[in-house]
Amino acid sequence: MNSRARLRGSGRALLVALLAFCAMLSGSLAGSLALSRAAQAQDISAPLAQLANDNYADTEAALGALALSGSPAAAQIVAALADGKLVYSSTAPRQIFIRTDTGLIDPLTMQAVAPAPAVKPVRVNNRVRRAIEAANGALSLVSPDPAKRIDAAIAVARSRDEAALPALDTALAKESNPKVKTALVLARASILIAKEGITPAERIAAVQLVAAEGNQEALAILRGVPDSAAPEVKQAATDAIAGIERNLATWAIAQNIWYGVSLGSVLLLAAIGLAITFGVMGVINMAHGEMVMLGAYTTFVVQEVIRQNYPGLFDWSLIIAIPLAFLFTGLIGVLIERTVIRFLYGRALETLLATWGISLILQQAIRTIFGPTNREVGAPSWMSGSFELGHMSVTYGRLWIIVFALIVFIALLTVLRVTRIGLEMRAVTQNRRMAAAMGIRTNWVDAMTFGLGSGIAGIAGVALSQIDNVSPNLGQSYIIDSFLVVVFGGVGNLWGTLVGAMSLGIANKMLEPYAGAVLGKIALLVIVILFIQKRPRGLFALKGRSIEA
Amino acid sequence: MSMSDTRQPALLGPSGMIFLAILVAAAVLVPALNLMTPPDSALHVPTYVVSLLGKYLCYALLALSVDLIWGYVGILSLGHGAFFALGGYAMGMYLMRQIGTRGVYGDPILPDFMVFLNWKELPWFWYGFDMFPFAALMVLLAPGILALVFGWFAFRSRVTGVYLSIITQAMTFALLLAFFRNDMGFGGNNGLTDFKDILGFNIQSDGTRLVLFVLSALALGLGYVLCRFLVRSHFGKVLIAIRDAETRVRFTGYRAENYKLVAFVVSAMLAGIAGALYVPQVGIINPSEFSPANSIEIIVWVAVGGRGTLVGAALGAVLVNYAKTYFTSGMLAPYWLFMLGGLFVAVTLFLPKGIVGTFYEWREKRRPPPDGADAPLASPKPAE
Numbered sequence: 031m032n033s034r035a036r037l038r039g040s041g042r043a044l045l046v047a048l049l050a051f052c053a054m055l056s057g058s059l060a061g062s063l064a065l066s067r068a069a070q071a072q073d074i075s076a077p078l079a080q081l082a083n084d085n086y087a088d089t090e091a092a093l094g095a096l097a098l099s100g101s102p103a104a105a106q107i108v109a110a111l112a113d114g115k116l117v118y119s120s121t122a123p124r125q126i127f128i129r130t131d132t133g134l135i136d137p138l139t140m141q142a143v144a145p146a147p148a149v150k151p152v153r154v155n156n157r158v159r160r161a162i163e164a165a166n167g168a169l170s171l172v173s174p175d176p177a178k179r180i181d182a183a184i185a186v187a188r189s190r191d192e193a194a195l196p197a198l199d200t201a202l203a204k205e206s207n208p209k210v211k212t213a214l215v216l217a218r219a220s221i222l223i224a225k226e227g228i229t230p231a232e233r234i235a236a237v238q239l240v241a242a243e244g245n246q247e248a249l250a251i252l253r254g255v256p257d258s259a260a261p262e263v264k265q266a267a268t269d270a271i272a273g274i275e276r277n278l279a280t281w282a283i284a285q286n287i288w289y290g291v292s293l294g295s296v297l298l299l300a301a302i303g304l305a306i307t308f309g310v311m312g313v314i315n316m317a318h319g320e321m322v323m324l325g326a327y328t329t330f331v332v333q334e335v336i337r338q339n340y341p342g343l344f345d346w347s348l349i350i351a352i353p354l355a356f357l358f359t360g361l362i363g364v365l366i367e368r369t370v371i372r373f374l375y376g377r378a379l380e381t382l383l384a385t386w387g388i389s390l391i392l393q394q395a396i397r398t399i400f401g402p403t404n405r406e407v408g409a410p411s412w413m414s415g416s417f418e419l420g421h422m423s424v425t426y427g428r429l430w431i432i433v434f435a436l437i438v439f440i441a442l443l444t445v446l447r448v449t450r451i452g453l454e455m456r457a458v459t460q461n462r463r464m465a466a467a468m469g470i471r472t473n474w475v476d477a478m479t480f481g482l483g484s485g486i487a488g489i490a491g492v493a494l495s496q497i498d499n500v501s502p503n504l505g506q507s508y509i510i511d512s513f514l515v516v517v518f519g520g521v522g523n524l525w526g527t528l529v530g531a532m533s534l535g536i537a538n539k540m541l542e543p544y545a546g547a548v549l550g551k552i553a554l555l556v557i558v559i560l561f562i563q564k565r566p567r568g569l570f571a572l573k574g575r576s577i578e579a
Numbered sequence: 580m581s582m583s584d585t586r587q588p589a590l591l592g593p594s595g596m597i598f599l600a601i602l603v604a605a606a607v608l609v610p611a612l613n614l615m616t617p618p619d620s621a622l623h624v625p626t627y628v629v630s631l632l633g634k635y636l637c638y639a640l641l642a643l644s645v646d647l648i649w650g651y652v653g654i655l656s657l658g659h660g661a662f663f664a665l666g667g668y669a670m671g672m673y674l675m676r677q678i679g680t681r682g683v684y685g686d687p688i689l690p691d692f693m694v695f696l697n698w699k700e701l702p703w704f705w706y707g708f709d710m711f712p713f714a715a716l717m718v719l720l721a722p723g724i725l726a727l728v729f730g731w732f733a734f735r736s737r738v739t740g741v742y743l744s745i746i747t748q749a750m751t752f753a754l755l756l757a758f759f760r761n762d763m764g765f766g767g768n769n770g771l772t773d774f775k776d777i778l779g780f781n782i783q784s785d786g787t788r789l790v791l792f793v794l795s796a797l798a799l800g801l802g803y804v805l806c807r808f809l810v811r812s813h814f815g816k817v818l819i820a821i822r823d824a825e826t827r828v829r830f831t832g833y834r835a836e837n838y839k840l841v842a843f844v845v846s847a848m849l850a851g852i853a854g855a856l857y858v859p860q861v862g863i864i865n866p867s868e869f870s871p872a873n874s875i876e877i878i879v880w881v882a883v884g885g886r887g888t889l890v891g892a893a894l895g896a897v898l899v900n901y902a903k904t905y906f907t908s909g910m911l912a913p914y915w916l917f918m919l920g921g922l923f924v925a926v927t928l929f930l931p932k933g934i935v936g937t938f939y940e941w942r943e944k945r946r947p948p949p950d951g952a953d954a955p956l957a958s959p960k961p962a963e
Contacts, residue, residue, distance in 0.1 A: 314741050314744075314745075316875075370924055370928065373928055374927060374928070377927075377931075378740060378741050379655045379740070379741065379744065380882075380927045380931065381927075382655070382741065382744065383875075383878060383879060383882060383923050383926075383927050384923055384924045384927040384928065386875050386920075386923055387879075387919070387920040387921065387922065387923020387924040387927075388920060388923075388924060389920070390916045390917075390919055390920030390923070391916070391917055391920035391921065391924075393916065394913070394914075394916035394917050394920065395917075397913075398913065506872075510748060510749060510752050510871065513745045513748070513749075514745070514749060517742055517745050517746075548756050548757075548759070548760055549760075551753075551756055552753045552756050552757050555749045555750075555752060555753040555756075556753060558746075558749065559729075559732075559746045559749055559750060559753075560732070562733075562736075562738055562742060562746050563732045563733065563735070563736040563738065564736065566736055566737055566738045566739075566742060567742075
């Protein structure tokens with residue numbers, strides 16, 4: 031009983047504060063006094079009657095009352111006033127209506143009014159407009175939609191407007207959703223931090239409350255502690271800021287590593303096919319980038335066909351494109367191997383030239399067929415959007431590409447470890463002549479290896495079509511990076527490619543904040559060039575007995 | 580001891596003689612036909628053709644420099660365009676400083692792009708480029724020092740074969756990115772252009788163009804003699820040995836890396852000279868000269884003409900570039916990349932020794948006892 035009485039008492043105290051708030055807004059003390067009683071009853075007929083007076087001072091007072099009423103109709107009435115759609119009947123009894131496209135409705139019952147009386151709009155001036163804004167802010171704090179309430183609380187926290195305190199308190203008293211409550215408490219604390227004339231203990235409590243939030247917002251709020259605050263308050267704020275900054279720095283590193291892993295998985299996808307052809311056959315395939323490009327164009331064609339014929343399958347388009355891209359680019363790869371590369375075995379540098387020529391031809395062919403401009407490849411619904419993990423944001427697209435790269439890597443590793451063709455490939459890598467002597471058809475293994483490497487490049491193209499422009503030059507932008515990954519990681523070992531891709535990706539993203547994108551890239555190139563001096567055969571070099579590999 | 584006893588080929592030999600004779604003839608005839616014939620005559624060589632030919636000669640010198648290291652040392656550099664571009668930038672910086680107050684902004688010291696970027700004073704690395712001798716020195720030193728540092732690191736740690744090719748490509752790619760940046764102070768994306776005069780002569784005038792053409796021919800001729808001198812000396816023999824069996828050379832007691840380094844630096848300097856002569860004739864130098872694709876194209880010039888023949892490299896450069904001019908200016912333009920790509924494939928598959936190399940081979944077959952006077956210096960076996 032007692033506690034309820036106290037509650038009511040505090041409610042009354044609140045109301046007094048609200049009164050002052052309204053008075054400040056309206057400058058009409060008498061009006062707000064009358065209003066506050068109406069608000070208490072959640073009855074909005076009194077402010078409506080005031081609005082019908084069509085007098086600026088009364089309108090302002092009515093807005094204050096509406097803001098605190100928490101009535102569901104209030105928001106609509108305020109919005110109608112802002113749009114000039116709030117009207118009153120010019121003949122007695124004066125009554126308020128909302129004008130809609132079809133006619134007039136009664137704001138209390140939300141029913142259409144028939145027959146419609148003659149009406150005039152409620153007039154608005156600049157002071158009323160300000161009052162409308164304030165009322166909107168206060169109303170969204172009690173809006174039925176929790177997301178809107180949180181937004182309103184964040185807006186209040188940012189503005190640190192003392193005048194919003196009473197409205198916050200009313201909202202807090204009513205709030206039941208814990209998330210919204212946290213936001214409201216935070217908003218209240220951020221106002222208290224900057225407010226004049228509160229005790230240091232209260233302020234420290236507010237500082238700690240904000241500090242617990244630990245994000246950029248909190249940092250900005252804590253920096254707003256006034257110089258006039260007590261030293262212990264300032265100390266608490268400084269400590270809290272330092273703590274948050276440390277925390278955020280850790281998260282920034284985590285975010286950079288995430289970006290790095292994401293870039294690394296793209297590099298891994300682009301380079302892993304190259305690692306196979308280079309590792310097994312010693313062939314420098316400069317047309318590898320074009321295989322990636324062909325994979326991306328395959329995706330484009332698949333999506334076009336699906337869009338035109340089976341729109342319902344659009345979300346499956348990438349999954350359908352993967353095997354098709356693998357087969358198509360794999361076939362092209364086998365074709366290139368049979369017609370050009372097999373005549374050039376043992377002449378690595380000349381293979382490099384011939385495949386460069388093939389890459390020019392493929393680029394120009396695609397440019398002739400599809401035109402030189404970028405082609406649009408859409409993202410299926412399960413790849414769009416993002417979510418928050420702690421203080422970093424994770425997009426689904428990137429996440430899927432990382433997962434996909436790892437799947438491809440593991441699949442390839444399995445093929446090399448478990449299958450017969452994988453065994454033969456490894457045998458040919460380690461000692462071509464001995465493998466031939468054991469009855470392995472090295473020619474056939476070469477063709478299959480080249481097809482496999484090219485097919486995987488095609489699969490990479492499917493993934494890259496999601497994050498890069500699908501244009502004839504797509505492959506060019508990856509070829510140098512892919513080579514660096516392979517050379518850095520070491521030839522003939524897929525783990526080397528994985529480690530190489532990830533370290534280059536992460537190093538790139540870690541350098542970027544300090545050196546900028548271009549300088550970071552240059553620095554990375556120089557680092558790799560220097561690294562190769564140190565380990566000319568890469569991180570995971572195959573050990574052999576011959577002097578010249 | 581007579582020449583035939585030591586099997587030492589003559590400094591020039593018939594093909595070298597023919598090559599130099601053609602160069603001299605061109606250096607005399609082209610200006611003569613340009614100056615002495617009336618413009619409507621069938622024999623008249625218009626000035627734009629003179630500049631075009633001059634450009635081909637610069638490319639030929641560049642190809643020569645690549646052939647020196649690829650044909651005779653087995654270093655396939657995919658970044659030689661970088662040395663060419665550095666020489667070009669050194670010359671371009673001199674030409675920029677000669678503009679003086681005639682730029683759009685009329686600043687007596689700062690080039691237009693620096694005024695545009697709101698720079699107040701000249702960056703330190705632009706000092707001295709108002710003097711031609713300094714700029715000329717830089718044409719040699721800038722590529723030379725880069726080659727020295729790069730080569731010292733690469734050869735010392737025995738980076739060879741495709742690994743070397745890939746890091747040279749990474750080198751030119753890094754430079755491409757760097758020169759694209761405005762902050763680097765080399766004009767960023769637009770590069771250096773709008774040149775007015777060189778050594779006081781108007782760079783647009785017919786006379787200057789003719790002199791530049793003759794100088795290019797002279798540089799190509801001297802470059803050829805220098806390369807020829809190098810490869811037939813004892814030094815050159817070691818280079819060829821390194822190309823064919825580097826390990827064996829090392830086991831014989833030679834410091835293979837030092838030989839390679841000298842050849843690499845000389846080659847880079849030749850490329851730099853080619854770039855320096857190229858820039859005033861085309862009137863612009865921009866970062867696209869660093870693009871890896873350009874450097875690979877040089878390789879195909881050499882491959883077409885014949886690797887390890889020097890004359891062939893120059894011939895290949897002129898032929899391929901003539902074809903490029905021919906195809907990219909007409910309605911065949913969309914097919915040029917098919918042509919170029921096909922050329923890469925066809926030459927490696929069907930003409931591995933190139934035009935001149937195949938010719939030597941054919942001649943040797945026809946004349947069983949080679950007199951040694953003009954035999955190619957051990958034609959290169961296919962790249963390892």
